[in-house]
Amino acid sequence: MTGSTVEFVLVRTWKVILRVLSVPVVLIARLLTVCCGGWFEQLDRKHRIKDDWYIIPFFFSAVFKYVWSVYRGKFQFWYMFERHVARNGNQPCISYPRPLAKKGEFELETYSYRETYDIVLRLSHLLYNEYDVREGQTVALDYTNKPMFIFMWFALWNIGAVPSFLNYNAIGAPLVHSIKIANVKSVFIDPQAAGPVKETEQAIRKELPDVKLHFLTEEKVNNIIMNAESPQFLQDPKKRSPPYATDFQPACLIYTSGTTGLPKSAIMSWRKAVIGCTLFGWVLRIKNDSTVFTAMPLYHSTAALLGVCAVFSQGGCVAISNKFSASSFWKQACMTRSTHIQYVGEICRYLLHTPVSKFESQHCVKVAYGNGLRADIWQEFRERFGIEVIGEFYASTEAPFATTTFQRGDFGIGACRSYGTIINTVLSLQQTIIRVEPDDETTVYRNKKGLCEVAPPGEPGEMLMKIFMPKKPEATFQGYLGNNKATKSKVLRDVFRKGDAWYRSGDLLKSDEHGLWYFIDRMGDTFRWKSENVSAAEVEDQIMVFANYMMSAVAVVGIKVPNHEGRAGLAVLELAPQFRNLRGDVKFLNDMLESLKKSLPKYALPTFVKFVDEIEHTDNHKIKKKCYKDQVLPHGAGGDEILYWLKDSREYRPLTNSDWLEIMSGASKL
Structure with missing residues (x-):
């Protein structure tokens, strides 16, 4: 039998199988409803069978076609x-x-x-x-x-x-x-x-x-x-x-x-x-x-x-x-007769802050998908702009897999992974959330056997994705070109049994009793601002390059700002004793700003700065960043701190009560 004949037989056989599998879900559901009364509808509400069945036949079809393309050497x-x-x-x-x-x-x-x-x-x-x-x-x-x-x-x-x-x-x-x-x-x-x-x-x-x-x-x-x-x-x-x-x-x-x-x-x-x-x-x-x-x-x-x-x-x-332009977003969506739009969390909030436009009611958009849409504006965004479905997902540039949702109605608001019982059961072999140390979220928890444990529903933990060939991880997780150290740092071994390997997301997620997953925050020194990952270490390095002889220590963290997505950068500066006279010197801060602009992208420039007499350290001389991540705005927990903020990306100035009111109202943008 020739290769072309084998190919013909395989393809024809598979098409027959798919015809059987691809019987419309709605037809199957109606038949079951007629035969079984309300029993199937109750079962579907609990296990989301129809949603899973929409995905499963296509999954098998797509995987078969892809494997065949790999076999033929035309997988590009x-x-x-x-x-x-x-x-x-x-x-x-x-x-x-x-x-x-x-x-x-x-x-x-x-x-x-x-x-x-x-x-x-x-x-x-x-x-x-x-x-x-x-x-x-x-x-x-x-x-x-x-x-x-x-x-x-x-x-x-x-x-x-x-x-x-x-x-x-x-x-x-x-x-x-x-x-x-x-x-x-x-x-x-x-x-x-x-x-x-x-x-x-x-x-x-x-x-x-x-x-x-x-x-x-x-x-x-x-x-x-x-x-x-x-x-x-x-x-x-x-x-x-x-x-x-x-x-x-x-x-x-x-x-x-x-x-x-x-x-x-x-x-x-x-x-x-x-x-x-x-x-x-x-x-x-x-x-x-x-x-x-x-x-x-x-x-x-x-x-x-x-x-x-x-x-x-x-x-x-x-x-x-x-x-991106908030003022013309819906006009462009109308011009292109778009059925779907992509977003990041900030975009949704920016759009909600725009004046009502005729275009926001004339578009054809039914689905909005992206990541970072906060639960507090989820329904408001959908209702104002007439969006039927939110497709919140979790993914990162280097991650080998992604999670998805197709959220309608009121169930699953805020989730970044939502499937039925069948798919969740299968995915449990490939995706998991493990417990982390309560006092150090960057460290995974290990039991007496030295193995990790799945985080129970409601408890934030690090998301992992399985690497199926631990001895050849590049087949699942390709990592970073020319950076073996960074690639290896994203692989966690001996997780549930000796010798296994999992990709580390570096992010905290949690599950609920329905099997839905929710994004919580980024772990460690990396934080997300304006839809970009900001490296605290790099910002610290560039501050020290500018003022290494004037600075005893510097700590950069991401802090929460009400009504804003992600975390804004806060630079905590400890001046050397002989330069304490520069504390609160706006000219010094703006000279630093001009230096940082030459080496850092705009989104990585610290949004807030404060001076301290001494930055806190642990016994092994590591900076205690956790105590700065909960910075209270605008004047600290005691109401007597002076912070400086980056106005219009042009200059640092003292953060006043009137400035804070403008930031909270949206009149001033961070």
Whole structure:
């Protein structure tokens, strides 16, 4: 029997099985209801059978197709994209409200799957023949949100290169490190994002003389790739998909601040980009007639993987905003006729603070999905904007898996994982929450046998995800490129039995009696502010670089601010005795601010600063950060502390009662 015959038989057999499995859930539910009266409805309310059954048949189908693609050596996302071009060539693929000179006005651009494919092939020809991009190379993209980002990305996938998504806000040492750690050969730079690169260009050319910086003129490139007469380039499949390739190799590289400060290059494997995003798209009910609107930066995994890849996996359309704007968000959602929107918690609160607009009642959005939507505004957000479903999920850039919800009504508000009994039982073998030490949340609790314990419902613990081949963890968790130490630090061994291995999320979650999971907070020194991970250690280092001889000690923590998502940075400064006269000196703080701006992104600049006579330490000389994380605003627990706050990202000034009222009312933004 030939290989093609075997393939035909397997595919036909599987299609028959799927036809049986894919009998509509509603029909099955109605039949059971008729036959069993209210008994099935009671059972479904308790175990959410219909929700689970929606996922299970598709899961088996998707896994079978993916395993078959791995066997054939064509598991890269490019081939899935080509299939949708063949099937849905005239369907919209990318929608872009291009900003016009007049603020708040846009011109809608739409590209079908066929048009996108042809543009990508023309761009591939340009990159291959004029810029010497070759298969196997790592090529960095420093682009803002626009169709060209996706065109460049997929052109690199066609050629067989690995795209590396630079944070276009990165500047100085973090930018140089990002290029260096990924062994980047070329950087393609959007004119809109060129400022930080040009400021760092001298350092890049000095430290990385072999790296090619390409400042592209968008008009010139568009004249080529939008011209139907321009030549195209389609890579030889043997070069794009060599026989030695594996599905856990990098599909792309996405940077995360992690806990060490300098960016780490997280490996987004083909397995995660293809099968993970396909399942995610199905759970969030993204179809081939769906349009998902995102104002998240495409260099983040949220927009890149759970936006673009998840949408394209289902043959849908992704609508991208050049940047987030609360005032025009719903206008753009209306223009693109979006059925889904992506969010982070801050976006939802910003939108709630905007004046009522006619566009918020004219949109087609039924599903909003993202992470960080707080339970206190969950229903208010949904009711004001007419959103039927919230798809809160838990994921991180480097995590091998994600959790999802598809929350309707009143059940499960605030949860980031919500499935029925069947899926929860299966997932218990792969995801868990373990107990941590009560006095040190960064340390896992171990019993007398040296093993971990599952946290009972209601008790916060660290979320873990199982690594199925402990001796070959990279098959499940690829970690960070060129940073073996950071990768190993995310693997916890001997958890429930000797020799097992689990991925550490570094986050505290808790479960409830219904099996739902809720995100609590980030662990340790890393905290989240403005949807970004901030490394306290890196901020501390940069403060000490500025004032090491004037400072005895510095502690940076994330603190809660009422009505704000995440944790704002608080820098606690202990001046050296001979410089105590600088305590409360605003000029000193603003000189420090100018220094920090050169080495830190805007979101990492301390939002608050206070001076202390002595920073508390433990017996082994570690700073007691826990006592600063509960800072009371605006004037401390006793009401007599003087704090300084970062106003408009421009200057530090004493935090007054009137300032605090403006912050609480939203008149002043942190």
